Amino acid sequence: MQLSEILRGFGIGEYNPGASTGGQWGKTTDHGVITSRSPATGEAIGSVYAASHQDYEWVMDAATKAFTVWRSIPAPRRGEVVRKIGLKLREYKEALGRLVSHENGKILQEGLGEVQEMIDIADFAVGQSRQLYGFTMHSERPAHRMYEQYHPLGPIGVITAFNFPVAVWAWNALLAAVCGDVIVWKPASKTPLTAIAVQRIVAQVLHEQDLPEGIFNLIIGGGSTIGEAMLKDRRLPLISLTGSTPVGKHAATVVSNRLGKLILELGGNNAIILTEHADLKLAIPAVVFGAVGTAGQRCTTTRRLIVHEAILNSVQKALVHAYASLRIGDPLDPKTHVGPLIDTDAVRQFSEALEQVRHEGGEILFGGKVLSGPGYGSRCYVEPTLVTARNDWSIVQQETFAPILYLIPYTGDVRNAIALQNAVPQGLSSAIFTNDLRESEIFLSEIGSDCGIANVNIGTSGAEIGGAFGGEKDTGGGRESGSDAWKAYMRRQTNTINFGTELPLAQGIRFELS
Ligand code: NAD
DSSP: OOHHHHHHHHTSSSSOOOOEEESSOOOOSSSSSSEOOTTTTTEEEEEEOOHHHHHHHHHHHHHHHHHHHHSSSOOOHHHHHHHHHHHHHHHTTHHHHHHHHHOOOOOOHHHHHHHHHHHHHHHHHHTTTOOOOOOEEEEETTTEEEEEEEEEEEEEEOOSSSSSTTHHHHHHHHHHHHHHHHEEEEEOOHHHHHHHHHHHHHHHHHHHHHHHHSSEEEOOOOOOIHHHHHHHHHHHOOOEEESSSHHHHHHHHHHTTOOEEEEEEEOOEEEEEEETOOOOHHHHHHHHHHGGGGGGGGGTTTEEEEEEGGGGGHHHHHHHHHHHHHOBTTTTTTTTTTTOOSSHHHHHHHHHHHHHHHHHHHOOOOOOOOOOOOTTTTTTOBOOOEEOOTTSSHHHHHHOOSEEEEEEEOOOOHHHHHHHHOOOSSSEEEEEEEEOOOHHHHHHHHTTHHHEEEEEEEEESSSTTSEEOEEEEEHHHHHHHEGGGGGEEEEEEEEEEOSSOOOOGGGGOOOOOO
């Protein structure tokens, strides 16, 4: 399937509108242009007219109106609409997965996997639409009934990162939709075309179902313009933001200032611990996939490897051997393991991080170079890199969004490894490889990993949608996707009903009118 054919199939031209309420698209052409370039070739794929403030108001009007309709459609019926979106995504899986690879640069298997994740969450959300349960409880007063219920929240703002350009929308939007919310989506400016493709897929379903405009909305523009307008907008009771920690901290300040709700999914600095009792046959491939998958641009990428000194040499050798077999190149070539970074700015950050590592005294065991020459003309390709490091170096404490793996030795008990693993500001994903039950149970216990995700004998990345996804500390504390994450998209209400003939007050308070 050629790129031109994919773009045509999604109605994406050379220039595209940057705002949509479903089937209708904005008309603005004078607010600047966002050009999407293939990280693999550097060539322009297509451009988008950045949305204006008027576009934003038009979208917000449509969303506000649509909410009054959508919230009163029974949740299982909303689930039926999401089921149809899931079916449509199945039809477009190949085309959308390929477009993700073209625009984002992740290898095709991961592009297709991202669309599969959308399909999985659609299925999950359909089931959830019949399970928006609240508790019932016994009242302390006679002839009274108490219960809790969940109502739709309103139009919600979803601001997404470039590295999962379509799946993160689905995690939020499809769950929020069954909850009765309407969605205003601002994608990352680095990946606007995949967002347009998703909007076109969804619009087909809404049209076939005769649903009004404004349920699924798209607004493409800068973070400091459109993004900022969303943060400040009281018509959006919830902002779900996926992105870097500095942007998340700013969003937290602005949204909290108006007492809005937040789901923050921010940066990670994830570690795998290899104890003396690790099965290296499992561990080495998990470490390599975790560290180089999506070219190190996952929030759950393995960035630190905390290795017991007794096995350090054999682990280093095995990793150098595995890294030497990695194929770096065209993300659409099925043999490629590692595609390009998103842009040359990311490459600069990769090089600067390694400079700092060298300055600190770290040794580069493998990689370290920016690639040039035939096939690497976009200058976005780097070698996956292994370096020796100390956990307390400031560069190791940060998330560098590139395939750099820091090897950090530990001695003695597993508690020493856990202390290192926890000694960073972020708290997203973590893993331990061990066949020793005591070690794994300590790692999972209250004195163990402080992350939102803690795995045993699997790596840090590649979470399934069934569990709640998110992390602690500088990762922001939000939870999305499975389990009871749906509750964040609804407002909770406690109801007490008196079916008696008296008016007793709670806590036995007496208040009698003469
Ligand atoms: P980013 O922080 O640069 O941008 C994220 C989004 O925020 C974009 O849509 C951007 O336009 C928007 N934005 C920027 N400034 C804004 C402002 N002032 N107001 C409102 N919105 C604004 O992140 P990125 O480079 O696109 O993505 C990479 C980062 O995302 C990494 O740190 C990664 O760890 C994180 N991430 C986290 C998760 C998670 O679930 N924890 C998932 C994916 C990515």
